[in-house]
Amino acid sequence: MDIIKNIVFWSQINTEQKLKVLSRPILNQKKTITKTVSQIINDVRILGDDALYKYTYKFDKINLKSIKVKFDHIANASTYINKNLKKSINIAKKNITLFHASQKNSPIKLNTQIGVTCEQLIRPIESVGIYIPGGSAPLISTVLMLAIPAYLSGCKKIVLCSPPNIDYAILYAAYICNVREIYQIGGAQAIAALAYGTKTIPKVNKIFGPGNMYVTEAKSQISNLLNNTSIDMLAGPSELMIIADEHANADFIASDLISQAEHGVDSQVFLVTSSIKLANNVLNSLKSQIHKISRITIVKKSLKNSFFIITKNLLEAVAISNMYAPEHLIIQTKKPRYLLQYIKNAGSIFLGLWSPESVGDYASGPNHVLPTYGYASSQSGLSVRDFQKYISVQELTLKGLLNISKTVKMLASAEKLDGHKYAVQSRIDYIKGKN
Ligand SMILES: NC(=O)c1ccc[n+]([C@@H]2O[C@H](COP(=O)([O-])OP(=O)(O)OC[C@H]3O[C@@H](n4cnc5c(N)ncnc54)[C@H](O)[C@@H]3O)[C@@H](O)[C@H]2O)c1
Numbered sequence: 001m002d003i004i005k006n007i008v009f010w011s012q013i014n015t016e017q018k019l020k021v022l023s024r025p026i027l028n029q030k031k032t033i034t035k036t037v038s039q040i041i042n043d044v045r046i047l048g049d050d051a052l053y054k055y056t057y058k059f060d061k062i063n064l065k066s067i068k069v070k071f072d073h074i075a076n077a078s079t080y081i082n083k084n085l086k087k088s089i090n091i092a093k094k095n096i097t098l099f100h101a102s103q104k105n106s107p108i109k110l111n112t113q114i115g116v117t118c119e120q121l122i123r124p125i126e127s128v129g130i131y132i133p134g135g136s137a138p139l140i141s142t143v144l145m146l147a148i149p150a151y152l153s154g155c156k157k158i159v160l161c162s163p164p165n166i167d168y169a170i171l172y173a174a175y176i177c178n179v180r181e182i183y184q185i186g187g188a189q190a191i192a193a194l195a196y197g198t199k200t201i202p203k204v205n206k207i208f209g210p211g212n213m214y215v216t217e218a219k220s221q222i223s224n225l226l227n228n229t230s231i232d233m234l235a236g237p238s239e240l241m242i243i244a245d246e247h248a249n250a251d252f253i254a255s256d257l258i259s260q261a262e263h264g265v266d267s268q269v270f271l272v273t274s275s276i277k278l279a280n281n282v283l284n285s286l287k288s289q290i291h292k293i294s295r296i297t298i299v300k301k302s303l304k305n306s307f308f309i310i311t312k313n314l315l316e317a318v319a320i321s322n323m324y325a326p327e328h329l330i331i332q333t334k335k336p337r338y339l340l341q342y343i344k345n346a347g348s349i350f351l352g353l354w355s356p357e358s359v360g361d362y363a364s365g366p367n368h369v370l371p372t373y374g375y376a377s378s379q380s381g382l383s384v385r386d387f388q389k390y391i392s393v394q395e396l397t398l399k400g401l402l403n404i405s406k407t408v409k410m411l412a413s414a415e416k417l418d419g420h421k422y423a424v425q426s427r428i429d430y431i432k433g434k435n
Pocket residue numbers: 036055056059060132133134135136137139142163164185186187188210211212213214215235236237238263264266267327368369370371372
């Protein structure tokens with residue numbers, strides 16, 4: 001049996017079929033989880049810590065002794081991990097810090113007219129919650145991707161939640177990124193706790209991080225329910241689209257597809273190519289490579305959500321990619337930079353033979369928390385900016401006010417808002433009265 005059953009010739013299917021090919025598997029299951037997640041959120045809101053113990057037992061099969069991870073346990077984590085792993089975490093931390101530090105913006109101050117001074121201040125969000133997935137793999141790299149920009153942007157309180165029995169490497173990464181408050185709670189219940197606060201877990205201003213469909217649905221519901229807790233984005237199951245031509249290496253492509261398919265059964269990967277020969281070679285390579293990896297069952301399941309799309313040419317492949325707006329896009333063609341100019345929607349792009357998506361997941365520098373579900377058409381991957389607020393300030397001199405008064409009064413009259421006009425006029429009358 002073929003490992004990828006879904007091979008389509010784009011020009012031979014109708015619009016409805018095209019939309020189906022590019023639809024996310026998760027959205028088909030959404031209705032069933034909405035109710036489950038809303039029940040979890042409500043329970044955590046009302047019962048607090050008791051609900052956290054209850055759901056951890058139900059979903060993680062663990063009878064928790066304590067929700068908070070002791071500081072000593074975090075600080076000593078370093079002694080339990082291999083020195084080469086530590087070295088890799090440190091190198092990744094350095095690259096991610098370099099890239100994110102360069103995203104830091106400076107405040108703005110300028111005069112738009114004489115006497116009208118306008119500023120943009122930058123203030124960190126005071127408290128942030130970072131969710132580190134841990135259900136099927138301890139995502140050490142996600143700690144770096146969230147804690148580094150949080151710290152660089154000046155956030156004072158960084159609270160980490162992750163499913164119980166947190167891996168030592170996660171604790172070590174958190175520790176070297178200055179995270180001191182860690183709670184071993186996962187899933188929707190962790191998101192609810194960060195949003196409402198419980199006796200043990202503090203309420204935060206903004207919740208960050210990827211997760212499975214329960215985590216993502218909880219973030220979505222929380223952002224609708226509360227106006228004092230926001231979320232970064234809906235970073236759901238991993239997605240990868242690969243645009244390739246006959247110059248690509250089939251083995252490399254097969255390995256890249258596997259790399260994202262192994263995240264979870266709801267991951268989705270695509271090969272979009274103008275070369276039928278390449279598609280066949282990738283298929284054969286997939287069949288032989290899949291046996292080399294441990295998460296073979298997960299990969300097989302997520303390949304069921306996945307497609308090989310054969311296009312007329314590369315520009316048609318680019319159009320498909322823009323329509324899908326993938327979280328990750330690999331371009332493995334003779335001239336990948338040439339196609340780059342036509343890409344409108346993607347979370348993160350990897351160019352050429354030597355740029356596997358995995359390097360971006362771990363260590364190259366940019367953030368791996370990226371918009372999924374097609375949100376890459378309007379949203380960006382995480383950056384330092386997401387941990388900050390931009391506040392504008394205006395200060396006018398008397399001369400500045402006199403200069404701008406006519407403009408404002410005219411616009412206020414046009415909007416029939418006399419109170420606005422009067423706020424300007426009262427000052428002018430005051431000055432006239434003085435002279
Ligand atoms: N988009 C991104 O940037 C990005 C980055 C990293 C990971 N990811 C995605 O994050 C996800 C990680 O998922 P995971 O499951 O390994 O870890 P997770 O930590 O997101 O979820 C595990 C938690 O889910 C809860 N849960 C499990 N079964 C449940 C059920 N039936 N009902 C309610 N809650 C339940 C449990 O409490 C458990 O602690 C993957 O889908 C991966 O693709 C995305």
